[in-house]
Amino acid sequence: MGVALPMSLSPSSVSSFTSCPLAFKFSYLDRLPEPPSVAASRGTLVHRALERLHDRPPSDRTIETALADLDQAATELVDHPEFAGLGLDDHGWAKFLGEAGVLVQRYFELEDPQAVRAIGLEIKLEARIGERLRIRGIIDRLELDADGELIVTDYKTGAAPREQHERSRLVGVQIYALLCEQNFGRRPKRVQLLYLSTPEAIIAEPSEQSINGVTRKTEAVYKAIQRACATDNFRPNQSALCSYCTFKPYCPAYGGDPTLAVELRGPGTMISAPLPLVTA
Numbered sequence: 001m002g003v004a005l006p007m008s009l010s011p012s013s014v015s016s017f018t019s020c021p022l023a024f025k026f027s028y029l030d031r032l033p034e035p036p037s038v039a040a041s042r043g044t045l046v047h048r049a050l051e052r053l054h055d056r057p058p059s060d061r062t063i064e065t066a067l068a069d070l071d072q073a074a075t076e077l078v079d080h081p082e083f084a085g086l087g088l089d090d091h092g093w094a095k096f097l098g099e100a101g102v103l104v105q106r107y108f109e110l111e112d113p114q115a116v117r118a119i120g121l122e123i124k125l126e127a128r129i130g131e132r133l134r135i136r137g138i139i140d141r142l143e144l145d146a147d148g149e150l151i152v153t154d155y156k157t158g159a160a161p162r163e164q165h166e167r168s169r170l171v172g173v174q175i176y177a178l179l180c181e182q183n184f185g186r187r188p189k190r191v192q193l194l195y196l197s198t199p200e201a202i203i204a205e206p207s208e209q210s211i212n213g214v215t216r217k218t219e220a221v222y223k224a225i226q227r228a229c230a231t232d233n234f235r236p237n238q239s240a241l242c243s244y245c246t247f248k249p250y251c252p253a254y255g256g257d258p259t260l261a262v263e264l265r266g267p268g269t270m271i272s273a274p275l276p277l278v279t280a
C-alpha cells in the first residue's frame with residue numbers, strides 16, 4: 001500500500017529526505033512528535049530575540065537591548081509546551097538562558113545590526129515548481145543593502161557545517177533565493193547563513209544558473225519522494241545524524257521495528273498490525 005504524497009516541501013524537508021528517507025517519512029509524512037530539545041528551543045528563543053531587536057529603530061539595536069529582548073522573549077515563551085516540556089529546574093533554566101545570551105552576543109561579532117535595513121522579518125513565502133509542487137519557507141530577515149539590492153539572512157544556532165555538508169546547506173540557501181525571486185520578482189543579491197555559535201557567516205550569491213540548478217534538484221527529490229510514496233519504500237540512510245535521531249529505536253538499520261514508532265504519539269495510540277488482521 002502506498003503513502004499519501006505531500007503537496008508541498010520546505011527547505012528542511014528537502015534536506016531531511018536527502019539525508020535519510022526513513023527519518024523524513026517519520027517526521028514529515030507520519031508527523032510523529034519529537035520530544036522538545038534544548039538545542040531547538042534555544043534556537044526558537046534566539047530567533048525571537050533577534051526578531052524583536054530588528055523591530056527596533058536602528059539606533060536602539062545594542063547588545064544591552066538585544067539581551068533585554070532575549071529576556072522578554074523568554075517571558076513570552078516560558079509557558080509554551082516546547083519550553084515547558086524541557087522540564088528544566090531553576091538552575092537548568094538559568095544555564096539555558098545564559099547559553100542563549102552568549103549566542104545573542106556573538107551575533108554582534110558577525111554584523112552591526114544598526115546598519116541593517118530590514119524590510120521583513122519571519123516572512124512566510126511560497127513558490128511553485130512545475131504543475132504540482134509548492135515550496136514553502138520562512139525567511140528570518142529580508143533587507144535592502146546600500147544599493148537597494150535584496151539580501152536574505154537566516155540565523156543558525158547550531159554548529160556550522162563541516163565542509164562536506166556545506167554544499168547541502170547551500171541547497172537550502174538557493175531555495176530561499178527561489179522563494180524570493182518568485183515572490184518579489186527579483187533575485188536576492190546575497191543569501192547569508194549566520195552561524196552564531198562559531199560565529200561564522202556562509203554567504204552565497206545566487207545566479208540564474210544556481211536557481212535553475214536548485215529547481216532541478218528539488219524536482220528530482222520530489223520525484224524520488226513520489227516513488228517512495230508509491231511503494232511505501234523509505235530506506236534508512238545511516239550517517240552521523242543517527243546519533244541525534246529520535247526515531248533510532250524504531251529504525252530497521254539498528255534492529256528496530258518502524259511499525260512501533262506510532263507509539264511516540266503517546267498512550268492509547270493504535271499500532272497498525274504488520275499483517276492483515278483476521279476477524280472471526
Ligand code: SF4
Nearest residue numbers: 020236237242245251
Ligand atoms: S537512525 Fe539514522 S538511518 Fe535510522 S531513521 Fe534515523 S537518521 Fe535514518
